[in-house]
Amino acid sequence: xxxxxxxxxxxxxxxxxxxxxxxxxxxxxxxxxxxxxxxxxxxxxxxxxxxxxxxxxxxxxxxxxxxxxxxxxxxxxxxxxxxxxxxxxxxxxxxxxxxxxxxxxxxxxxxxxxxxxxxxxxxxxxxxxxxxxxxxxxxxxxxxxxxxxxxxxxxxxxxxxxxxxxxxxxxxxxxxxxxxxxxxxxxxxxxxxxxxxxxxxxxxxxxxxxxxxxxxxxxxxxxxxxxxxxxxxxxxxxxxxxxxxxxxxxxxxxxxxxxxxxxxxxxxxxxxxxxxxxxxxxxxxxxxxxxxxxxxxxxxxxxxxxx
Numbered sequence: 001x002x003x004x005x006x007x008x009x010x011x012x013x014x015x016x017x018x019x020x021x022x023x024x025x026x027x028x029x030x031x032x033x034x035x036x037x038x039x040x041x042x043x044x045x046x047x048x049x050x051x052x053x054x055x056x057x058x059x060x061x062x063x064x065x066x067x068x069x070x071x072x073x074x075x076x077x078x079x080x081x082x083x084x085x086x087x088x089x090x091x092x093x094x095x096x097x098x099x100x101x102x103x104x105x106x107x108x109x110x111x112x113x114x115x116x117x118x119x120x121x122x123x124x125x126x127x128x129x130x131x132x133x134x135x136x137x138x139x140x141x142x143x144x145x146x147x148x149x150x151x152x153x154x155x156x157x158x159x160x161x162x163x164x165x166x167x168x169x170x171x172x173x174x175x176x177x178x179x180x181x182x183x184x185x186x187x188x189x190x191x192x193x194x195x196x197x198x199x200x201x202x203x204x205x206x207x208x209x210x211x212x213x214x215x216x217x218x219x220x221x222x223x224x225x226x227x228x229x230x231x232x233x234x235x236x237x238x239x240x241x242x243x244x245x246x247x248x249x250x251x252x253x254x255x256x257x258x259x260x261x262x263x264x265x266x267x268x269x270x271x272x273x274x275x276x277x278x279x280x281x282x283x284x285x286x287x288x289x290x291x292x293x294x295x296x297x298x299x300x301x302x303x304x305x306x307x
Contacts, residue, residue, distance in 0.1 A: 008042040009071045076142030095124040099135035099147035107244040115293040151270040161287045168240040168265040174254040191237030196221040208265040
């Protein structure tokens with residue numbers, strides 16, 4: 001049997017990831033017919049179907065599910081060969097694929113991109129914003145080089161580099177100006193508004209209030225911090241907001257913010273990458289840059305963490 005090509009494996013993996021030939025072709029920057037031909041040639045080489053094609057739906061066959069982790073392992077090893085070459089240089093070369101969660105991205109990225117352009121002008125930065133579980137999976141599969149998110153992740157395959165601790169502030173309608181800050185156990189009764197399931201920020205807020213996901217039933221599940229703040233401004237409830245988001249999200253809403261009594265809710269922001277990544281030493285340096293970019297614009301109350 002002729003050996004499958006890397007192109008065929010990449011196209012197969014893309015279809016498996018997206019569950020759709022058209023979206024996979026767009027992600028690979030090729031036409032759908034060209035991608036389909038390569039996948040069919042791969043199936044012919046293997047002597048069996050990799051996908052069930054039923055109308056617009058695409059599902060992996062039993063063999064396809066067994067074949068997928070092997071294909072991803074090969075693609076990851078090929079990627080690491082290129083990373084080994086980049087690691088021999090004195091600085092980053094080529095593309096850095098960086099993931100970031102939505103409750104950090106809009107507030108940190110502008111200053112971070114500026115800092116990276118000044119320090120690493122040759123770096124080709126590709127940014128992927130998504131939820132924590134998605135970023136961790138893509139990082140472990142070799143589709144990202146690093147990610148900035150809330151720690152801990154607790155994966156033995158990943159390095160976790162804490163950068164700083166960030167408090168959460170309570171956001172209330174402007175009519176609450178001057179009122180004392182409530183205790184954590186009082187927040188659910190005030191109609192605490194949170195992000196939809198899948199956001200780590202939601203889990204952190206529930207934990208602070210001593211609630212389980214099943215015990216807390218909000219009247220709003222938002223997909224963005226902006227929606228939460230606007231609903232608070234409409235008098236719909238209260239919410240918690242990471243400190244870095246406060247200047248951006250509250251500037252055009254009739255709300256007030258305050259700190260909560262100790263122990264103040266907070267999260268640890270950090271960067272993660274694969275332990276086996278040949279660029280690990282360079283990523284340590286990148287983490288230093290991220291920390292400095294944050295420190296230059298962060299309120300004095302935020303606590304710096306040791307490397």
